[in-house]
Amino acid sequence: MGGLTSHWDALAARFGATADRSILSLFDEAGRAEAFSAQTGDMLFDYSKTNIDAETRAALIALLDAADVAGKRAQMFAGAPINDTEGRAVLHTALRNLDGGPVLVDGVDVMPGVLDTLTRMRSFAQDIRESEITDVVNIGIGGSDLGPAMAVDALAPYHDGPRCHFVSNVDGAHIADTLRGLDARRTLVIVASKTFTTIETMTNARTAKAWMQAHGGEPQAQFAALSTSEEKTRAFGIPAERVFGFEDWVGGRYSVWGPIGLSLMIAIGPKGFDAFLRGGQAMDRHFQAADWSENVPAMLALVGIWHAQVCGHASRAVLPYDQRLARLPDYLQQLEMESNGKGVQMDGSPVAVSSGPIVWGAAGTNGQHAFYQLIHQGTRVVPCEFMVAAEGHEAELAHHHRLLIANCLAQSEALMRGRSLDEARGKMADAGFTGDELERQAQHRVFEGNRPSTTLVYPKLDPFTLGQIVALYEHRVFVEGVVLGINSYDQWGVELGKELATSLQPVIEGSAPASTKDESTAALVGFIRRHSA
Numbered sequence: 213m214g215g216l217t218s219h220w221d222a223l224a225a226r227f228g229a230t231a232d233r234s235i236l237s238l239f240d241e242a243g244r245a246e247a248f249s250a251q252t253g254d255m256l257f258d259y260s261k262t263n264i265d266a267e268t269r270a271a272l273i274a275l276l277d278a279a280d281v282a283g284k285r286a287q288m289f290a291g292a293p294i295n296d297t298e299g300r301a302v303l304h305t306a307l308r309n310l311d312g313g314p315v316l317v318d319g320v321d322v323m324p325g326v327l328d329t330l331t332r333m334r335s336f337a338q339d340i341r342e343s344e345i346t347d348v349v350n351i352g353i354g355g356s357d358l359g360p361a362m363a364v365d366a367l368a369p370y371h372d373g374p375r376c377h378f379v380s381n382v383d384g385a386h387i388a389d390t391l392r393g394l395d396a397r398r399t400l401v402i403v404a405s406k407t408f409t410t411i412e413t414m415t416n417a418r419t420a421k422a423w424m425q426a427h428g429g430e431p432q433a434q435f436a437a438l439s440t441s442e443e444k445t446r447a448f449g450i451p452a453e454r455v456f457g458f459e460d461w462v463g464g465r466y467s468v469w470g471p472i473g474l475s476l477m478i479a480i481g482p483k484g485f486d487a488f489l490r491g492g493q494a495m496d497r498h499f500q501a502a503d504w505s506e507n508v509p510a511m512l513a514l515v516g517i518w519h520a521q522v523c524g525h526a527s528r529a530v531l532p533y534d535q536r537l538a539r540l541p542d543y544l545q546q547l548e549m550e551s552n553g554k555g556v557q558m559d560g561s562p563v564a565v566s567s568g569p570i571v572w573g574a575a576g577t578n579g580q581h582a583f584y585q586l587i588h589q590g591t592r593v594v595p596c597e598f599m600v601a602a603e604g605h606e607a608e609l610a611h612h613h614r615l616l617i618a619n620c621l622a623q624s625e626a627l628m629r630g631r632s633l634d635e636a637r638g639k640m641a642d643a644g645f646t647g648d649e650l651e652r653q654a655q656h657r658v659f660e661g662n663r664p665s666t667t668l669v670y671p672k673l674d675p676f677t678l679g680q681i682v683a684l685y686e687h688r689v690f691v692e693g694v695v696l697g698i699n700s701y702d703q704w705g706v707e708l709g710k711e712l713a714t715s716l717q718p719v720i721e722g723s724a725p726a727s728t729k730d731e732s733t734a735a736l737v738g739f740i741r742r743h744s745a
């Protein structure tokens with residue numbers, strides 16, 4: 213980070229010089245919308261409704277160059293071990309490198325293995341689609357759940373395979389509610405776990421196996437596994453022909469492109485899945501080739517850095533005006549926060565600026581009637597990332613889609629423009645208020661405005677476009693991670709809780725004393741034990 217200090221200082225100076233400026237005033241210069249947007253194919257990323265001007269953008273791009281993002285990008289695509297706390301390459305891009313040539317890890321081309329697994333997945337998925345199977349239950353958690361679950365919802369119009377269900381939580385309610393009503397003889401269970409050791413997934417997998425055995429199904433024939441551990445899938449009793457393996461250079465939260473996407477492939481078919489991969493590959497090519505100012509992932513990252521690390525906004529909201537992307541915020545929470553929510557740099561020294569921001573959000577228009585109040589009038593600024601398709605799938609409901617777009621664009625306009633006290637006074641006067649009461653009422657109707665947002669517009673949410681969107685956010689995380697000096701590809705922060713849960717289990721069961729725990733934890737255990745059967 214040392215080498216970036218002068219760049220952070222320059223950006224802080226830009227912030228100081230422009231913080232009070234109105235975003236709206238930047239539009240006095242004609243052509244801002246085009247100059248402050250980037251495009252790839254038919255996808256447009258508009259960041260003109262932020263306080264970034266040409267000088268700030270140049271300072272942000274200088275930061276990218278000083279952090280050698282281009283060099284690190286080349287290393288990532290070339291299979292260098294950039295996940296250096298685990299000594300691993302980061303090559304989820306190889307999973308979508310359909311016709312891109314060899315990718316070497318330790319001098320060995322990984323592509324034959326990737327393509328061979330893809331061919332096996334296609335044939336398995338096709339067999340399942342043509343079989344008596346009516347329901348597929350994917351059991352996995354984190355990256356082994358959120359990616360396929362989000363993508364299956366997103367691509368609902370393309371479903372022509374069996375129904376897909378996702379069980380992640382170790383709460384028995386999740387699996388009980390999912391299996392209730394399913395026919396065990398016509399259900400395929402996919403156990404998705406990179407490590408095949410995750411306690412939630414293995415507990416749910418054993419419960420599903422017992423359920424299938426008890427209800428006339430045949431786990432031997434109706435279970436498949438997605439994992440890097442052949443040995444553990446064999447020990448669980450899943451025959452090798454229904455095990456789809458991948459390598460440790462695919463991180464869990466980056467794994468939807470390979471075997472972990474099997475449920476998606478079964479739902480939409482191998483051709484649809486190929487289109488999803490091609491969308492990801494198209495974004496990879498754009499990310500590698502486009503100049504920074506035209507590079508959508510890089511600019512998305514720089515806008516993120518400007519808001520989080522320079523302006524100091526602690527969170528950002530992802531607001532897809534697309535009901536089928538309702539799970540995208542959950543997916544991005546893992547992708548961004550598990551990747552860049554870290555306090556140390558590669559060399560073990562503390563991160564010099566704040567780590568990645570809190571990511572949250574919900575589908576529009578629902579969020580408007582829930583939390584947008586805070587976004588418009590709360591005292592904290594929440595940079596918003598709007599997304600909307602130019603066209604919906606429901607041709608007969610095109611008027612719904614026009615209304616959806618109008619709402620999306622209205623929100624970013626309202627955030628930028630706000631409403632002044634004078635305008636609020638005018639409204640109150642029109643409503644018949646006078647004197648002190650007019651003044652008091654007007655104060656409540658003021659919108660400060662000047663709140664930044666970006667808007668991503670894509671033609672239609674089809675498999676190709678979804679692939680582009682997911683890869684776009686992956687590369688954004690990469691760029692932000694490089695600039696922060698963070699290893700975006702490990703997740704040590706999830707370990708301590710796992711260890712303590714293991715040590716607490718016997719305490720809760722009563723086979724170990726609570727006295728080894730702090731007083732609060734011991735009291736909670738005691739209360740729970742007294743109130744459970």
Ligand code: F6P
Nearest residue numbers: 354355356405406407410464706
């Ligand atoms: O606990 C975090 C984590 O390791 C995630 O990174 C991962 O996606 C998830 O658990 C599930 O892991 P696995 O696929 O090995 O079951």
